[in-house]
Amino acid sequence: MASTIQKREKYEAFLKQVKLLSKLTESEVNTIADAMNEENFIDGSKVTAEGDKGDTFDIVKEGTAVVRKMIGGAEKEVARLESGSSSVRSPCSRQSPARPLASPRGPLRSCPSTAPPSPG
DSSP states (O other), X not given: OHHHHHHHHXXXXXXHTXXXXXXXXXXXXXXXXXXXXXXXXXXXXXXXXXXXXXXXXXXXXXXXXXXXXXXXXXXXXEEEEOTTOBOSSOOSSTXXXXXSEEEESSOEEXXXXXXXXXXX
């Protein structure tokens, strides 16, 4: 029980700053915090590859993730995710594939959760 409380406290302030989660109740934020862990990635590694199963909801805690997609036979940058950004491995629905290739630009700390936020 004490470790659950410590984990919630560790992530609570951070999660409240994430725009996508700003309208969630405290209970919903706690559910996400309970399901979170931190993963570290180094520059040039892959967080996800285009077509991977999207079964986690990620929030960039520190660093930048570069999102690329194959367009017209060439890999093109389509987004950059900074601290507080989400969707590195998040699917549009639980059955859909993950977003395009994402890789860190420099050191990256991500907080994946297997409990995606409720829509709305």
